[in-house]
Amino acid sequence: MVLKFYASQFVAAGNGIVALALAEKQAAFEFVPIDMAAGEHKTEEYIAMNPFGQVPVINDDGFAIYESRAICRYLDERFAGKGATLVPKGMKERAVVEQAISVESMAFAPPLAKVVMELVFKVHRGLAPDQALADEGMKEISDILEVFEVILAKHRYLAGDNFTLADLVHYAYAPMLAENGVDIMTVKERPNVARWWNELMSRPTWVKLKAGGMKSTL
Template sequence: MVLKLYSASLPGSGQGIVALVLAEKQIPFEHVLVNLDAKEHKTPEYLAKHPFGQVPVIDDDGFILYESRAICRYLAEKYADQGTPLLPKGLKERALVEQAASVEFANFFPAVTKIVRESLAKTRRGLPIDQAAVDEGLTELSAKLDVYEVILGKQKYLAGDEFTVADVFHYAFAPFLADGGMDIMTSKERPNVLRWWNELISRPAWVKLKAEGIKGTVS
């Protein structure tokens, strides 16, 4: 039975990173479109899959899994021997990936989501923006990226010299910053962050996903 991905079509937030892992790992999947505007994610049928009524969810031959980071790790582990290696096999190397993933979740993610939700999300809904909150988020993110600059001055990617799920997790919201005219990820003040981020957004799987949206490879 082919794996099913339940999500909207926009390659952003949690559904975006899951779709990227599916592409990087060359995993065939069926995309089950969830219409968020129609509240399809709040129906009893969908809540049986995801009790919080969110996207994404995968159904892997009857195994239901939600929470995007958990899904990414599961897919990277199950399909370890195909596509792009996203999880190292060595204990210490894996620990460094988990360290970097924790850094993303505890430091990068709160700052970037504060900016995106206050600026772009409100703009799309026609709501007034609290610029002070956006500026606060940018200041917070800037401080985190100063630390990233040091880390990335010693290695190619966040967990070492290989692209891993720890890097993938940054695609959830950070690409939206450029869409909103904010160039903090590509500032020349942080050449190592600039180099790293340009490599990430230039990966063929991401370029294709961003251009086409989330589409299944089988129907």
């Protein structure tokens, strides 16, 4: 049975990073689009796979798993030996990757979500953003990126000289900033961050995914 990938058509958030992980692992899968507006994520069948009723979910021959970071880790082992190695096997190397993923989850993502809500989602809905809240989030992101600048002066990616899950998780929401006229990832004052981010945005798997959208690879 081929692996099934349940997600919305939106190439961002957890949907986007799982789709990117599948591409990086060169994994064959069937894409099952979930219409959130129609409530397909709240059906009894779907809740049986994810009791929280959220996307994405993968179902690998009856084994269902949710939460994007957990899915990516599973895919890296499931398709070991194919494509990029997202989580290294060495104990110390793996610890550095997990360290960076924790920073993204606990320090980078929260203020980013704040900015995206105010300057992207609200604007698209015709609502007035809370500029003070957005500015607060931008300051918090800038502070994190200042540390990233130091880290990225030492090596090519966040957890070393190889692309890993530590980098991949940053595709969740950050690309939406530049897409909506908010430039914080490539400012000249942080050349190492800009170099890293430009490389991530031009990564062939990401470029192809953004151009082609979500679709099966069968």
